Amino acid sequence: MASYILAIDQGTTSSRAILFDEKFSIVASDQQEFKQHFPASGWVEHDADEIWQSVVATCKNAISKAKINAKDIAGIGITNQRETTVIWEKPTGKAIHNAIVWQDRRTADTCTKLKSQELEQMVTSKTGLLLDPYFSATKVCWVLDNVKGARAKAKNGELLFGTIDTYLLWRLTNGKSHKTDATNASRTLLFNTATNDWDDELLEVFNVPRNILPEVEDCAADFGYSSADLFGAFIPILGMAGDQHAATIGQACFTPGMAKSTYGTGCFMMLNTGEDRISSKNRLLSTVAYRLNNKTTYALEGSIFIAGAAVQWLRDGLKIIEDASQSGNLAAATDDTQNVILVPAFAGLGAPYWEPEARGAIFGITRNTGPKEFARAALEAVCYQTRDLVEAMESDWQGGVDKTILRVDGGMVASDWTMQFLADMLDAPVDRPSVLETTALGVAWLAGMKAGIWPDMDGFSKAWQLEKQFTPTMQSDERKRRYKAWKLAVQNTINQK
Numbered sequence: 001m002a003s004y005i006l007a008i009d010q011g012t013t014s015s016r017a018i019l020f021d022e023k024f025s026i027v028a029s030d031q032q033e034f035k036q037h038f039p040a041s042g043w044v045e046h047d048a049d050e051i052w053q054s055v056v057a058t059c060k061n062a063i064s065k066a067k068i069n070a071k072d073i074a075g076i077g078i079t080n081q082r083e084t085t086v087i088w089e090k091p092t093g094k095a096i097h098n099a100i101v102w103q104d105r106r107t108a109d110t111c112t113k114l115k116s117q118e119l120e121q122m123v124t125s126k127t128g129l130l131l132d133p134y135f136s137a138t139k140v141c142w143v144l145d146n147v148k149g150a151r152a153k154a155k156n157g158e159l160l161f162g163t164i165d166t167y168l169l170w171r172l173t174n175g176k177s178h179k180t181d182a183t184n185a186s187r188t189l190l191f192n193t194a195t196n197d198w199d200d201e202l203l204e205v206f207n208v209p210r211n212i213l214p215e216v217e218d219c220a221a222d223f224g225y226s227s228a229d230l231f232g233a234f235i236p237i238l239g240m241a242g243d244q245h246a247a248t249i250g251q252a253c254f255t256p257g258m259a260k261s262t263y264g265t266g267c268f269m270m271l272n273t274g275e276d277r278i279s280s281k282n283r284l285l286s287t288v289a290y291r292l293n294n295k296t297t298y299a300l301e302g303s304i305f306i307a308g309a310a311v312q313w314l315r316d317g318l319k320i321i322e323d324a325s326q327s328g329n330l331a332a333a334t335d336d337t338q339n340v341i342l343v344p345a346f347a348g349l350g351a352p353y354w355e356p357e358a359r360g361a362i363f364g365i366t367r368n369t370g371p372k373e374f375a376r377a378a379l380e381a382v383c384y385q386t387r388d389l390v391e392a393m394e395s396d397w398q399g400g401v402d403k404t405i406l407r408v409d410g411g412m413v414a415s416d417w418t419m420q421f422l423a424d425m426l427d428a429p430v431d432r433p434s435v436l437e438t439t440a441l442g443v444a445w446l447a448g449m450k451a452g453i454w455p456d457m458d459g460f461s462k463a464w465q466l467e468k469q470f471t472p473t474m475q476s477d478e479r480k481r482r483y484k485a486w487k488l489a490v491q492n493t494i495n496q497k
Contacts, residue, residue, distance in 0.1 A: 002074035005448045006062070006235070007440035008055055010080045010164050011243065012101065012265045015051060017058035018440045019066050019073075022453055024463060026437065027068075030061035037098060042105035042347070045098035048086045051164065052171050056230060063231060070233035074451040076172075076226060077239030077443030079246035080164040082187045085139035087150070087161050087212070093171060096147050096159065100139040103305065103347050107138035108356050119205060126192045126199055128277065128286030130354055134303070136163060137189035137206040144207070154209050161212040163188070165240050169223055172237060177224030180214040182291035183245035191216070193288055194277060196296060219245070219290045220450040239446025243439050244268040244301065245290055250442030251407040251433065252464040253289075254297075254457055259393070261386055262439070263412035266350070267307035269389045271300045273397055282352045282392035292457075300396055302351035302389030306344040306360075308412050310378040313346070320371035328415035330375035340364045341486060342377035343493040352392040353494065361493040382412065383422040384486040390426060407431045409438040416470075424474035425483065434465040 004027065009016040013036065018029040032054040037045040063070065083102035088095045100106070111131045114120070120131045129135055140161055144150045153159045162170065166180045185191040185198075190208060192199040198213055217223065223237040241249065244262060248270045251260040256274035261267060270289065277298045278286050289299035311324045321327055341363045343349075348356035362377070390406075406428060412418055413432050423430040435441055448454030455463070 002072050003453060004066070004068060004073045005444040005451070005454070006059060006073050006076045007444040007447070008059065008076065008078045008168065009243070009437075009440045009443075010051060010055060010078070010168060012081045012103070015054040015058050016440065017055070017062040018437060018444070019062050019068075020441070020444045020448070022448075024435065024441065024444075024454075026435075028062045028066035030058040030065065032058050040106070042108075044101040044103045046084065046101055048088070048095040048099045048167060051099065052168065055168055059231060070231040070235055073235050074453050075236050075238035075447035077447035078165050078168055078237065079241055079243050079439050079443040080168070080184070082163060082184060082242040082244065083134060083136050083139075084164050085136045085143065085161070086164065086167040087140065087143050087159055088167065088170070089153075090158055090160050093175060096150060097143050099164070100143065102134055104139065105133045105347065105356060107133040107142055110138045110141070114205070123189060123202065123205070125279070126194065126202060127186070127189055128193050129187070129189055130283060130285070132354060132356060135187060135189040137202070137208060140208050141206050154212050157211055159212050160214070161208075162214055163242075165242070166214045169237060169240070172226045172230065173224040174227040177237075178214045179217050179223050181217050181219045181221070181240040182288045182296065183219060183242045184240070185216045186288040187242060193286070193296070193298070196291070218292055218294060219249075220292055220446040236451070237447075238450035239443045241290060241443050241446060244270055245288070246442035246446075247409055247439045248272065248289055248299065248442065249445060250435075250438030250440070251409060252461040253407065254461055258407070260407045260409065260438075261389075263307045263382060263408065263410035265307065265309045267304035267382055267385060269302045269386060269393070271393045271397065273298050273300055276397070278397055280392075280396045282396055283354050284351050284389070284392050284396055300393050302392060304382070304385045304389070305347045305350045307382045307385075308410070309346065310342065310344045310381060311412070313344075314375055314378055318371075318374065320374060324411070325414070327375045327379060328417040330372045331379050332417050334372040334376040335368060338364065338366060338369060338373050339485060340369055340373045340377040341489040342374070342381045343489050344378065344381050345493055349490070349494070352388055353490065355494050358494050361489070361496065363489045363492070379415070379418045380421060383418065383425045384483065386422060387425050387483060407433060409433065409436055419470045420473070423470040423472045424479060427472050427479060429472075430470040431466055432468045432470070434467040
């Protein structure tokens, strides 16, 4: 009997394939980075075919490392960087333009124009999102308007749109399945999260033809089968969720009030609000947490654009570290008399500010400021921004954030120094799980549960294990002083844009 689950985790800078056994343990994995393209200031693109090739390669390598064959795999789950937009030719699968990445800001003027037409309230009421270049709709419109002949081809049914999950599914099934799940659909600005369907009024506003859109399924569903010539057998594709939703599932945040925060390239915090579809007063996003058995669970989400990317900047831009893991040790050795604050608005500020034109700033530099202080400021900025999100969520939802259950994951959480400062700044415990690959684990559970070899939601929740809990030790006055200085720095950053 097939007993393994293959999780495809397609991220912003790399693709990974992870094989899990029936005990949720990682058996084998493989990872491959791919090129980032920056054709103009504020523009970020990926080569969709390069992403596809990296996914196939990592899947094959993981299967080979595990010394199993495709017939041993009960199902595939796909989790992905969200909002990144691909449009491809239906007959060939060839993308008509590079994928436009979620970080891309080229459609900022379009969003400003739509806001001036007083359309944001309508858009937000239907989608729970804001009019921002972050989301897919304006990217779709840009490709259709800027690739010669694209609109005519779309009208004639020759083109298809998808976020990365949909594009991978299309390629995996050799063009037999053009589907997405409710979480990814909810990030496009085209999906009405109250009716759970593509919305005709939104399609008209963004000038997107309905016939290029994928069919929307639950997160655990029959999405199709991978082509046998890829891995050696037909493998059912049974799970799909955007990366932050998959991490919420992987952290077993199934109860309203539970929250998780994922620290990757960006930082994304998601609070389970159950059946309550919240209208945020603090410019947070109201999104689909997951949809199972045709029942939607909602969430409030705060998105921080720059988290781990700030550490990458220390490494690749300033070249003051050789490896990301060095940042925590540098921060721990800093001069405590200095109060350097970095506002990492390299691509604008996300929630709860949503200032796309803001740019990064550093405050408090002295003659003694050096690499250690820059490293500390980069790590502290992530924690300050997380507190911004927690306070906004507590204000928005009367249920509140259950501060006894704040679960963290992502590459940055391996740093004990960062997690301790986070607990200090939140004045709340921070729980780091035994399995840090929670995004892949979440989508693996969707596929494994659908395949019938993994337990139901209750069983999966009981299996979640704590690796380490960080509890606050900072004095209240110190916490208030530091956070006040952060808020002032953010305001000054916004004022100077």
